Amino acid sequence: MQTSPQTTSVTETASAPATPRSGFVAAIVTVIAAAAAVWAAQQGLNSYLVTLLALLFINAALAVSLTLTNGLTGLFSLGHPAFMTIGAYVAAILTFSARRKGSMLPGLPDWLASTELSMFPALLIAGLVGGLVALAIGWAVLRLKGHYLAVATLGLIIVVQGLATNWDGITRGGAGLSGLPRHVNIWWALGFLVIVVAITWRIKYSSLGRAMMAVRENELAASCSGINAARLKILAFVIGAVMAAMAGALLAHLISVVTPKTYSVLLAFNIVVMVVIGGSGSITGAVVAATAITVLSEALRPVEESIGLYGMSQVIVALCLIVVLYLKPGGLFGSGEPAFVRRLFSGRKTQ
């Protein structure tokens, strides 16, 4: 079922060195440069553009986390928005001001109604809850393959949306929770992106990552060489879900609102588009594609509004995807990283 470019990438990554010291330096330098760029952006750009940049970082982090589940391990999951919704609601309930919570959310137990956490613990708890839900769901759903898994996880989005809409006492129903404290700024988004990329990169170039790719290429062969495929798949699914839940929480506190429809199937589609266009399994590809698509759809929005053709940008994104599938089914970067990125960050002297 897999195509040849991905098979070559396994041998390519297998030769990556174990202790990348100069790669570590390069990574630090990159992060400092990014921080400087963000600082400059904060000075020079208006607040709309800065928020947009934060949104871009979170989108990139989402695409990278989906690369881990879908790209490296080959689990075709569309469940990201479900975990984002869970994370957003958990964090929102925890950070909401205790004064308003009693009247707005009558269904909460007393100990929850009286807590008011700051962003960081709320974010961790959101990730934890998302991970636990993924563990329970994954145990059941990960026995399915290919597009059966895709539709089951799509169903999960509908289930979570249904719960969020109908469980009024806890979630305030379809109206959602608005007026959340704006705890998240661009630095949170940048930090999150850096952490997600670092974790995914380390996993990809480790024995764990190679085991994941082995499961993707041929599960039976992987199992025969001693890989516990079932456990590995659940692990990849749960890590992806924890990242998605945290991204959902961050996004909700960036735009200060969350409703049952905030993270929809359309979002699942857009993240998948980022991963597929970038090349499933390629971290660089995910970041590049996430940037391109976020910028493209934001740039098209004013055009859309001025000529009154709502939905045009989404049509263009969908057509881009079809063209990429047609011309370059493996995505822009295949499953690997472009050579200069690999040389830079895995500390390889010669190639």
Next chain:
Amino acid sequence: MSQYLFQQIINGLALGSLYALVAIGFSMIYGIVRLINFAHGDLVMIGAFSTLALVTAGVPWPLILVFVLAIGAIAGMTIETIVFRPIRGSSQVTGFIATLAVSIAIQNSALMILSGQPRNFLFPAFMRQRVGFGGVNASLTDIAIIVLTLFLIGGLFLVVYRTRLGRAMRATAENLTAARLMGVAVNRTILAAFAIGSALAAVSGLFWGGKFGQIDPLLGFVPGLKAFVACVIGGVGSIGGAMMGGYILGLSEVLFVGLLPQEFSGYRDTFVFLLLIVILLVRPSGLFVRQTEERA
């Protein structure tokens, strides 16, 4: 039988007919090209809006039915030729993503052209009256949907099991390469399967508008997903299974809402997808299919 229960069952059968019409096409397409066609649900929307346009233009109803069948068939064949044929032979997941992209493109194009505003959609007045027999009564719309669906499905079975084209379809579904070697014009057969399946979905859009009274450009999403659920219940790839799955899904959904207390009715879709996940885990090859293909 109490009027309430009877009403629920008729309602469930009518809804089940809509699901069955969509699910059959879905299942035919999967059976032949092994493609989960996500854009199939959007043909329901295309059918519904074509009907509205034809009604506005003053076309008589029996002709509308024929036109909608034709429009659905043309739309299905267009999608197959432009998008799915070029990527045939790539991995299943690639195909699935492509159908998702087609679906998003259709939905948003419809939003662009028609705007997101829901439109009213009415069957003529005589269709909306109620007919009674033996102490119970039901709406004529529901009865018409049930009867017409049975006719369409009967016609489909005739085509699939009694014609040359049907034999070619069954052969292609069994083994595409072998069918091609035996001289079956595979591309034409696949095109025919898309045409028939899409025509049925479009007619289901006509019924959908009549039953629910309102249509909007995104209405195809839910029937598309539920058609998949119906296929999984009956066994993906089997036409009879898809039909039975559609009826089972429609009935159980209506009974779930009708027999449980009011506050559960919002959980309708949640119930359907939990049902899907349970069935995928317990009987991944469906309730009516013996042969098992690797899917779980």
